[in-house]
Amino acid sequence: MDHFLYKDGELHAEDVPLREIAASVGTPFYCYSTATLERHFRLFDEALEGTEHLVCYAMKAASNLAILKVLAAAGAGMDVVSGGEYARAKAAGVSGDKIVFSGVGKTREEMRLALTGGIRQFNVESEPEMQRLNEVALELGVKAPITVRVNPDVDAKTHAKIATGKKENKFGIPISRAREVYAVAARLQGLDVVGIDVHIGSQLTDLEPFRQAYEKVKELTLALRADGHTIKRLDLGGGLGIPYQRSNDAPPLPTDYGAVVKDVLGDLGCEIEIEPGRLIAGNAGVLVSEVVYVKEGEDRKFLILDAAMNDLIRPAMYEAYHDIVPLMEPPVGQVPEPYDVVGPVCESGDTFAKGRNMPRMNEGELVAFRSAGAYGAVMSSEYNSRPMIPEVLVKGDQFAVIRPRPSLEDMLKRDSIPQWL
Numbered sequence: 001m002d003h004f005l006y007k008d009g010e011l012h013a014e015d016v017p018l019r020e021i022a023a024s025v026g027t028p029f030y031c032y033s034t035a036t037l038e039r040h041f042r043l044f045d046e047a048l049e050g051t052e053h054l055v056c057y058a059m060k061a062a063s064n065l066a067i068l069k070v071l072a073a074a075g076a077g078m079d080v081v082s083g084g085e086y087a088r089a090k091a092a093g094v095s096g097d098k099i100v101f102s103g104v105g106k107t108r109e110e111m112r113l114a115l116t117g118g119i120r121q122f123n124v125e126s127e128p129e130m131q132r133l134n135e136v137a138l139e140l141g142v143k144a145p146i147t148v149r150v151n152p153d154v155d156a157k158t159h160a161k162i163a164t165g166k167k168e169n170k171f172g173i174p175i176s177r178a179r180e181v182y183a184v185a186a187r188l189q190g191l192d193v194v195g196i197d198v199h200i201g202s203q204l205t206d207l208e209p210f211r212q213a214y215e216k217v218k219e220l221t222l223a224l225r226a227d228g229h230t231i232k233r234l235d236l237g238g239g240l241g242i243p244y245q246r247s248n249d250a251p252p253l254p255t256d257y258g259a260v261v262k263d264v265l266g267d268l269g270c271e272i273e274i275e276p277g278r279l280i281a282g283n284a285g286v287l288v289s290e291v292v293y294v295k296e297g298e299d300r301k302f303l304i305l306d307a308a309m310n311d312l313i314r315p316a317m318y319e320a321y322h323d324i325v326p327l328m329e330p331p332v333g334q335v336p337e338p339y340d341v342v343g344p345v346c347e348s349g350d351t352f353a354k355g356r357n358m359p360r361m362n363e364g365e366l367v368a369f370r371s372a373g374a375y376g377a378v379m380s381s382e383y384n385s386r387p388m389i390p391e392v393l394v395k396g397d398q399f400a401v402i403r404p405r406p407s408l409e410d411m412l413k414r415d416s417i418p419q420w421l
């Protein structure tokens with residue numbers, strides 16, 4: 001459930017009409033709902049009630065400092081995948097002991113940054129990374145708390161680009177080799193083994209792959225304990241999917257997910273960490289755009305928007321579906337018409353939807369892409385020299401710009417000309 005609803009005939013973010021924000025900041029823009037972010041965090045937190053746990057928001061989904069502050073205030077830890085994200089977490093006021101560091105390519109510099117600034121654990125993804133982290137920790141005279149990310153070789157049944165738990169994926173170490181790798185880790189003086197990590201993919205709409213992966217983690221926990229390791233924490237990753245297509249999707253809820261976690265792992269006496277990203281931010285954000293032209297093609301109608309693939313790349317990159325709705329509620333009984341919804345970028349890939357049934361649209365009308373809060377703004381670029389679009393946060397009847405739109409001049413100023421030109 002989110003807080004983007006039609007009231008008095010127009011789409012609101014909480015108590016603010018999106019049309020008012022558009023009039024103030026211009027289009028296109030991203031808009032997030034504080035109440036939705038808080039609600040989604042709480043759903044996970046409550047789903048794990050009764051077991052010691054920490055919900056670490058996977059901030060790669062949406063990492064604006066204001067969003068992080070909302071979640072940190074609600075009690076969230078953070079899952080970061082780069083030094084930049086680590087710096088964001090700290091800047092949002094999250095203490096190091098609530099930050100976990102994931103990712104397959106952590107550099108020395110990133111390790112140093114986290115070891116000096118404080119870190120709950122590194123989720124180590126390979127043996128060379130383990131050796132490197134050990135060296136950096138010894139240089140600094142500290143011990144790096146680690147889990148090893150295991151790859152359980154289960155099929156997450158999601159889009160190939162966001163599946164991470166099959167043996168052909170670059171992530172983690174094969175679970176079959178885990179005992180060997182933990183034995184090496186235990187001998188490295190700069191490391192402190194605290195648990196196991198697993199993350200099998202994103203936008204999972206079935207709980208079965210989670211259950212399979214967690215069963216394997218349970219088996220491994222028992223085996224590693226028998227080998228003499230201390231396994232006190234299990235990081236179970238993120239990945240729970242959201243309903244992008246309201247008319248027919250109904251993915252499992254965080255409570256259902258929590259029930260699987262407790263059912264499989266509840267009796268191990270481990271602290272549970274989870275790393276949801278998409279489910280917290282996805283339906284907490286919309287992208288608002290204006291119809292620039294309605295163009296009649298030979299056999300189809302194009303709705304040409306002022307938003308493009310550089311602002312929201314998910315449809316081009318993952319064939320992703322987003323509901324696209326007019327800000328003004330269409331009259332009941334109006335017969336929808338099919339549109340190809342496209343942006344102005346010079347690529348045919350810049351297509352948001354083909355043959356999408358929508359109410360009759362006209363130039364100058366505003367539309368909202370629903371479920372655009374996760375992997376939206378964070379994946380945007382300035383391709384075609386289109387300045388980054390603003391982000392806005394709503395709380396009740398207030399709104400604030402949390403990332404301004406740069407002027408064309410600001411954008412050009414970031415380039416510099418060598419002295420020989």
Ligand SMILES: *Cc1c(COP(=O)(O)O)cnc(C)c1O
Pocket residue numbers: 058060061079102103199201202203237238239240275276277278279
């Ligand atoms: C991307 C990612 C997440 C978050 O996945 P969602 O599908 O957004 O919940 C969690 N953990 C790791 C290691 C990730 O790479």
